[in-house]
Amino acid sequence: MKQQEAQHYICPLGLSAGKTENCRGGECAAWRWAEPKFGSVQSRRGYCGMAGEPKFPLNPENEKP
Numbered sequence: 001m002k003q004q005e006a007q008h009y010i011c012p013l014g015l016s017a018g019k020t021e022n023c024r025g026g027e028c029a030a031w032r033w034a035e036p037k038f039g040s041v042q043s044r045r046g047y048c049g050m051a052g053e054p055k056f057p058l059n060p061e062n063e064k065p
Contacts, residue, residue, distance in 0.1 A: 002045055012050045
């Protein structure tokens with residue numbers, strides 16, 4: 001997912017500390033980039049490393065709408 005999309009999800013690290021914080025995306029040490037460094041950071045996709053690796057491809061051409 002893109003960083004802007006991630007901000008709508010609750011961070012699992014915050015939950016373990018008893019807080020409800022939204023995901024910080026690339027500002028978090030647990031964020032993992034799933035695509036190479038082509039283009040701007042806003043267009044790249046990644047995932048939360050605390051939630052495990054994604055099971056589905058992150059390539060937009062392969063994603064279902």
